[in-house]
Amino acid sequence: MACLPIEAQDAVEVLLKKSPVRQLEEHVTSLSNYLWSRKRPPEDRDLREKAIELEKKFTENKHFQSDINIYQKEQKLKNDVLNSLRKNIYHWQPLSYTAQIGLVYLAARFDGGFAAVSRVLHEIYQRVPGFSPQTLMDFGSGIGSVLWAAHGIWGNNLKEYMCIDSSASMNTLSELILRGGSEQGEMHISGVHFRQFLPVSPKVQFDLVVSAYSLNELPNFAERERIIQTLWRKTGGFLVLIENGTREGHQLLMEARDIVLKGGDKEVWDHRPAFVFAPCPHQLECPKLAESSQIPCNFVQRYQPLKFSWKPSVRWEKFSYIIFSRGPVGESDRHWPRVVGPVLCRPRHVHCNTCCSDGKLHHHVITAKKHGKDLYRCARICEWGDRLPAITSNLGPDKTVCDEKECS
Incomplete structure (x- = not known):
């Protein structure tokens, strides 16, 4: 702590x-x-794209098909677009x-x-x-x-x-x-x-x-x-x-x-x-x-x-x-999977969500019988954010559902 x-x-x-x-x-x-x-400030490019999208939306609305003169219509369209932007775009300061x-x-x-x-x-x-x-x-x-x-x-x-x-x-x-x-x-x-x-x-x-x-x-x-x-x-x-x-x-x-x-x-x-x-x-x-x-x-x-x-x-x-x-540092263990969520310890097995060297997310159920006592013990004491001392291929295929008998 x-x-x-x-x-x-x-x-x-x-x-x-x-x-x-x-x-x-x-x-x-x-x-x-x-x-x-707090969010990132909106980019000018994003504001312009959103404004064009809103302008198209309001123009297609029947509300703008009335017989008001062109100048009034343009002013109303401009005001509606600006009001909508103010309401829907994050105001960063x-x-x-x-x-x-x-x-x-x-x-x-x-x-x-x-x-x-x-x-x-x-x-x-x-x-x-x-x-x-x-x-x-x-x-x-x-x-x-x-x-x-x-x-x-x-x-x-x-x-x-x-x-x-x-x-x-x-x-x-x-x-x-x-x-x-x-x-x-x-x-x-x-x-x-x-x-x-x-x-x-x-x-x-x-x-x-x-x-x-x-x-x-x-x-x-x-x-x-x-x-x-x-x-x-x-x-x-x-x-x-x-x-x-x-x-x-x-x-x-x-x-x-x-x-x-x-x-x-x-x-x-x-x-x-x-x-x-x-x-x-x-x-x-x-x-x-x-x-x-x-x-x-x-x-x-x-x-x-x-x-x-x-x-x-x-x-x-x-x-x-x-x-x-x-440059590359720690080459010997840099491929160890990273635990990217809470570790769930259950009787005789452990659930680990990991990010692995293949660039994919995996869910593994680790047991002493299948993976060895050493890795099983490591998995039981590891925490969210730790690394598992294993190679992805050694963990075996993903298993997203645990056996009902094991969970009981």
Whole structure:
């Protein structure tokens, strides 16, 4: 179970005690719901296509076959199309993180964001023990969840943290947390630098580049493409992208996946190719996108939330993520299937939904008799998001219905 370092928890308590924000619980709930349901801004091309579709629909309506003059008809058509667009198109607005909103965000998202980032970074730490990053760049760093999580894993091996956030208030708040909630306090983590603008020069790379819950704050696809290409350009080892575990968050990551894997960046200095390190055990298109239901590829992490009277003792963070590596890494086990849903343990058998190296989703019923005791034990203790130490062919054919006698 993930838990914020005690130093971070103490700093949050100090900051919120002297906070001017009233009715904090209501503000936290409102902001959390808004961020979870947030969608990408509509593209101008999509708006034009929708407008043409509506115009055709209204023109064919008998309502427009009346004898009013042409000018009045055009004006009415224009007004009806605009009103329909306003009602049916998502109205995206940029978020402005003032000092007060930053404190609400701190109470709402610090613990859950830290939990997700810790879980994702542990994937690298466990699978590539020889990777010991010295430099980290965090785009959209906000209140510093990434640097706290990275420091908790690699400790003093990390010498430099470049934290980039366009909000000066968030940068100030992040530094206050590092100082224990006081401007005069000592920095708990050294080597941290704050910037409001993303450096675009490809000459300086970072061992680890992370962007957590930030892609949806960019105003259009062109800007997302530019930022993602810049982040990959700055990546020396791994690029980590994390978003909400919603359909929207998953689609943002799949968009980023295409941008990185297909290339197209004219300013290439590092010619090592991009590989999907996790969560996919393959380099093919995400099979979740091919499903008619379009259920997102997401994962969960249990964590201990900040100590507020309205929060339970344990919560779960649902998130989607993707990790890119410079060149293939962890070749010996990179084809292990990934568990992409809750694991159901039943008497003498285990149900696992997996994404496998063939680029397809599978449902397996694992038993000690058919698959061996070792794999059976692994399946019983594995969790949503873990990998099964097996090759797809060794798991046998899919089985979607368990034997009634075994289930009884």
